Amino acid sequence: MNEEQKIAKTDEQSKALQTEAIGTEDAVYSPQVDIIEKKESVEVLADMPGVPKENVDLVMEEGVLTIDGKVAPTREDDLSLEAGEYGYGNYHRSFAVGDGLDTEGIEACMQDGVLKLTLPKTEKYKPKRIEIQ
Amino acid sequence: MVIWDRDFGLGSDPFSDLARFRNTMNRLFSSAMPLGAQGLFPPVNVWSNNEKAVVTAEVPGVNKEDMDISVENDALTVKGHREHVEIGDDESFRKRERGYGSFRRVIGLPYAVDPENVNAEYKDGILRVELHRHEASKPRKIDIS
Numbered sequence: 234m235n236e237e238q239k240i241a242k243t244d245e246q247s248k249a250l251q252t253e254a255i256g257t258e259d260a261v262y263s264p265q266v267d268i269i270e271k272k273e274s275v276e277v278l279a280d281m282p283g284v285p286k287e288n289v290d291l292v293m294e295e296g297v298l299t300i301d302g303k304v305a306p307t308r309e310d311d312l313s314l315e316a317g318e319y320g321y322g323n324y325h326r327s328f329a330v331g332d333g334l335d336t337e338g339i340e341a342c343m344q345d346g347v348l349k350l351t352l353p354k355t356e357k358y359k360p361k362r363i364e365i366q
Numbered sequence: 367m368v369i370w371d372r373d374f375g376l377g378s379d380p381f382s383d384l385a386r387f388r389n390t391m392n393r394l395f396s397s398a399m400p401l402g403a404q405g406l407f408p409p410v411n412v413w414s415n416n417e418k419a420v421v422t423a424e425v426p427g428v429n430k431e432d433m434d435i436s437v438e439n440d441a442l443t444v445k446g447h448r449e450h451v452e453i454g455d456d457e458s459f460r461k462r463e464r465g466y467g468s469f470r471r472v473i474g475l476p477y478a479v480d481p482e483n484v485n486a487e488y489k490d491g492i493l494r495v496e497l498h499r500h501e502a503s504k505p506r507k508i509d510i511s
Binding site: 309 | 406409410411412413414415418419420422424425426427428429451453454456457458459460461462463464465476488489490491492494
């Protein structure tokens with residue numbers, strides 16, 4: 234093995250170690266969420282660090298809302314990993330949405346790696362005050 | 367309850383015994399978790415070569431203004447605060463998994479860095495700090511006279 238091959242080999246090994254430590258973008262994580270029930274809507278907050286707005290995919294199908302977030306690659310190609318505490322991967326989670334929510338009126342925004350969804354309640358499910366005769 | 371988690375493979379009936387049990391468990395554990403309760407916060411990755419080091423940290427939902435970065439010798443300190451979600455009297459948490467509160471981490475670097483040459487950026491909930499090796503800590507070849 235000549236010097237060049239040796240370096241290539243070490244490089245390969247270090248790449249393999251990195252993959253072991255922080256995974257590949259193929260990994261899938263479930264984002265942590267807060268769900269808040271408000272008077273007229275339900276709000277969902279999901280942590281998806283590393284996902285830009287344009288990489289978020291929201292699909293509503295047969296009463297199931299699916300969130301998909303694709304991380305933007307943030308590898309440091311010319312550097313080697315000293316310590317890896319979080320892995321790279323995409324985010325995926327789905328929720329069943331009941332009849333009480335207006336799925337046509339879902340609003341979504343993404344800021345600083347947090348997805349915020351607002352699902353308005355349908356008229357029927359909004360709280361109503363009942364007058365005593 | 368008008369929205370519920372599907373990921374545990376339960377059927378779509380939210381009132382099944384199992385779902386009810388899970389709801390109870392969720393309520394028990396749903397008081398908001400302080401940051402760091404599930405491990406160090408923020409989690410970081412440290413990269414380096416002989417000239418520079420890069421530290422990235424996952425800090426979603428933190429305002430740039432609420433973060434403080436400082437460098438001393440071979441240590442990077444990241445301090446900050448994540449606001450917890452305020453809710454009104456007639457609002458309630460159905461699920462509460464996201465942590466909140468103050469955090470402070472001291473991250474060891476492979477060598478002393480130049481405190482005058484640090485670049486930090488915050489994008490999509492990821493903090494990235496680029497640091498350069500201090501001249502004085504670079505190895506010097508010594509000639510034998």
